[in-house]
Structure formats: C-alpha cells, structure tokens
Amino acid sequence: MANLISDRRDIDFVLYEQLDVLALTKLSKYKGYNRKTFDLIINEARNFALKELLPTWVDGDRIGVTFENGQVKVPPSFHRAFRLLREGEWSALAESPEWGGQGLPITISVAADEFLVGANLACNSYATFGGGTAKMIELFGTDDQKKRFLEKLYTAHWGGTMLLTEAHAGSNVGALSTSAAPNPDGTYSITGDKIFITNGDHDLTENIIHPVLARIDGDPPGSKGLSLFIVPKYWVNDDGSLGEFNDVVCTGVEEKMGSHGSATCSLALGSKGKCRGVLLGKPGQGMMIMFHMMNEARLKVGFQGLIHGSAAYQYALAYSRERRQGYDLGKKQTGDDEQVPIIRHPDVRRMLLWMKSHVEGMRSLDYYIARSFDLLETTDDADAKAYYDGVTALLTPVLKTYCAAKGFDVCVKAIQIYGGYGYSKDFPVEQLARDVKITSIYEGTDGIQAMDLIGRKLLMNKGAVFQAFIKEMRDAVDRAAAIKPLEPLAVEVGKTITRLETLTKHILETMQSASMKVAFANSVPFLMVMGDVIMAWMLLWRASIAGEKLEKASKGKDQAFYQGQIFSAEYFIKSVLPETLGQMDAIVSGGDAVVNISEEAFGG
Incomplete structure (x- = not known):
C-alpha cells in the first residue's frame, strides 16, 4: 500500500536525524515533550487525515462550493470532517494553550500538517485560517480584543x-x-x-x-x-x-x-x-501588522507546494510499481516475456528520481525554517536569535516561490508517469496539479517574491545575513567532503555556492546601475537558481548523514533508505545542478532584450 500523501520514514529522518528536533525538548518551553509524544501526535494526525479528511478531498473538487441566494455552502461531507478537526483540537497545534492551542514546537506541527493539509487542504484551511487572524490580534490587539476573539479563532469555532x-x-x-x-x-x-x-x-x-x-x-x-x-x-x-x-x-x-x-x-x-x-x-x-500574517501565509504556501508534490510522488511511485507495460530493455526478447512494472523503464526512473530529490530537498527546507522559528522563539543567545531572525526572513520568498513552482512540476511529472490515465479523473494526480497551481499566485506572485528577495532580503544588515547563510551551506559541504564517497559531490556543490555568491554580487551591482530593470527581469530566474543551490545543500546534508549511518544500518529497509538519500543527492548534483549553472550563465550574459523590446514588437 502506498504511503499516500507523505513518506513517514522520510519525515522521521528530517526530524530526528537531520535537524535533531529532540534538542528542543531540553529547552524550558518544550520540557514536557519527548519523542514518544511527538510520534504519537504525528501518527494520530496521519490516521485522522487518511480516515476522515482524505475521503472528502474529491468532493471538494467534484462538488465544490456553491453560491445560492447569497449563501456560500461547502460540500456536505466537509461538515463532519471539519467538526472532527475542531473536536480533535488540530487547528492550532503550535499556539499557546492559554488561547486553546497545543503548545507544540512549530517543527512538529509542520510534520502533523503534512498529513492534515495533504489530505484535504481546503477543508483543513477552514479550520486553520483563523489562526492567522488570531496571531495578529495576539501580537497587536488590546486585552479586550484578545479576550473577545483569540480562543474562538484558534479553536476554529470562528x-x-x-x-x-x-x-x-x-x-x-x-x-x-x-x-x-x-x-x-x-x-x-x-x-x-x-x-x-x-x-x-x-x-x-x-x-x-x-x-x-x-x-x-x-x-x-x-x-x-x-x-x-x-x-x-x-x-x-x-x-x-x-x-x-x-x-x-x-x-x-x-x-x-x-x-x-x-x-x-x-x-x-x-x-x-x-x-x-x-x-x-x-x-x-495596517501594512506592518498585515505583513506578520502575510509572511506566515507565504511560508504555509510554500509548504502546500511541498505537500502536493509529496502526494503526487507517492501516488506515482505506487502506480509505477503496479502498472505493467512493455519489456525489460536490458533483456533479449523471446516473445514469451511478461510485461514489467514501468518503474523498470529508464525514463520513468529518471522522472521518479527527479521527483524524489526535489520532494526530499523541499521537505528539509520547510522543516529547517520551522525549526529556525522554534529556535528564534526559545534561544537566549543574541547572536543566534539574530541569525534565525535573518535566515527566516531571507528564505521566506525562496521557500514560497520555489516550493510552489517545483511542487507543481512534481505533479506534472506524476501525470506523465501515469500516461493517459494521469490526465483522467480516475486517478488523483490531475487534481493535485490543478489544486497546487494557485500556490505560485496567491500571497504574492513569483515576481513579487523575487523582487522582495533581490530588493530587500539580500541587502539585510548590509549583506551579512546572506553571508552567514552562505557560511552555513559551506559548513555542510566541508562535512560531506570528509566522507570519501561524497567528496566529488561536495566539490561540485562548493563550486556552485561560489558561483551563487558571484551571481548575487552581479545582481546587486546591476540593480545599482543604469540597467536596474535588467536585474528585476532576472529576479525570478535568480530566485529559482538560489532555490536549486539550497536543494543541493539540503540533499548533500542528507547524504552526509546517510553515509555516516550506512555502515551501522543493519536492517534492509534502513540500508535502502540511506542509499536512497545518497542517490537523490547524486542525481540532483550531477543532473540538475549543471542546468542551474547554465541558468546562472544566462542571467549574467542574457542581455537586455526583455527591457528593450517595444510593446508593438511583441506582436499580436
């Protein structure tokens, strides 16, 4: 049976092996928690999502909302699912118990949300959108406003x-x-x-x-x-x-x-x-207060891109193992050969590995930012607080834009793996592709996010935030380089990080020149390039952990999982990063046709 929605083993890897989320339990805010508690919450979220939310997902698409006589109505099946979401207190996992929340680390709430949001984003959002409204009131409201609104909003009664x-x-x-x-x-x-x-x-x-x-x-x-x-x-x-x-x-x-x-x-x-x-x-x-909600929403939008991509990958992987079509290209045909599962065909394997590497890299990025928010809220170290504040601000436009775009791309590849069936409503991947496309548009289009990145975020603290982030990526490269089989991959990622630094300098210099519009014309390609480099960093980081643990992994499943991490990194670094380097060259030497072409010359 497919994992559906998300891969629990990979979630555990990111939480406990890559990011060491259990270190949070040593802090006073989360002292009452342990791995058993975290696992129980994530398991319950998964069980609830698969049992109660996922069965309503198709209704959201086929029935949809209706508008009659001035009244908006959701699909009938949403009502029971929503009531159970509220009764199960799933709407405010990371918020303060004072106002009806559960007080969980943000990182753990993200893990639970992989299933809750992944099973039915629309239904879940009716229960959780009030949290964004409540957060603004909690931060900027009067005591009377907090008393009047917060608990009802956080608990999804309103x-x-x-x-x-x-x-x-x-x-x-x-x-x-x-x-x-x-x-x-x-x-x-x-x-x-x-x-x-x-x-x-x-x-x-x-x-x-x-x-x-x-x-x-x-x-x-x-x-x-x-x-x-x-x-x-x-x-x-x-x-x-x-x-x-x-x-x-x-x-x-x-x-x-x-x-x-x-x-x-x-x-x-x-x-x-x-x-x-x-x-x-x-x-x-107004704008200052609203941006607190906007930035949180942008992070959630990027997360939605990951979730849809994750589900599409899980469905496509399961289908490729079950669907038999064609013959093994490596064997001489006798005429009596059985057709093989399509996962054995090289092009299908290429698409699956592209999907796998992007989903895993995006998951690590999402959880990394969630943990950064947890550490920002709990650390007493002024330098650490400044770093986490800066890195979350720097990466917000990248997470939102990159994960939304790549999540859609993963869904499109899933349709391709299904072939004609993928384009039909008999299978879930076409709905996933349609549902996720909005994530690249709402809460600010790709262009708006990219302008924010190059116009504001790269310049924070005179570029010191960006340089500190570059150093963290280089530290991961050094760790990987010490593992002999990963040394060649570490060298390539190190070179690409250097190229990103050079390209960033080029973009910032162009912004301060007469060719300022050219810089903004290249802002989205630059953001996507930065996203690719971050994916390479995350996948190399994952591969380093896997490489260190492979010798100790006695179970067959663990060995296969860790080997899969190394193959994901190898594929991305050898097959995707060269395209990224080409895009970097295009940004530097692409010229100014975009800004010089007249409106009439576009034709039409």
Missing part, C-alpha cells in the same frame, strides 16, 4: 480571513479605496469591496472575523496611510456573544482551475451603511 485585494488595486495594495470613518463610540464605519478572499464566507462556523485593510478618512494616500480593522461577519458583543449581522455581504465566488472546495469570495463591506470595525494597533500600522 473562521478567519485576510482582506487586502481590490479589483482596481491588485498587488498594488496602497491603491486600495476601502475607507474607514470614525464613529463616536470608537468603532469605524467600513465601506469598500474586496475580491479573491479565501474562506471569505462559508457555512462551517457561526462567525467569520475579517482583518480589513482600509484608509481612515483624511489619512495620506499609499500604503503608509493604511490601517487594519477587525470586522466580524456578526458583531461580537462585550460579553463575547454574537450580535447583529455586520453588513459583510458575499457577492459571489470564483470558478477556479482547481481548489474548488475552497471558497474564494468577493465581499461587499457596508453596502447598506451598517458595517463596523475596530482598529487593530494604531492608525497607519
């Missing part, structure tokens, strides 16, 4: 959203026109229209709390004039009870390429003049 986008503004958030007029009682009257609002309305919770970006009447134009408001679907009274409908009206849901179980709504605020909100933080702090 839903949550993020209201930024408007039709005329798009990614240029500073151009939005939603307004907020102060009222005598300290509330604000909110008026405006928002689009592309994930989970903007549904019938799973009794209330939905909307954080809304708006401009207080008279405040300056642009993003600096924006403030953030807590706007409930139903007003929340001082005692926490629900009051009147708050004039937040869903005017429609989007018909999308995939992710049909997720309600993507258009919302009209105050069309009858009765929408109220309360200010979160101070006037003019």
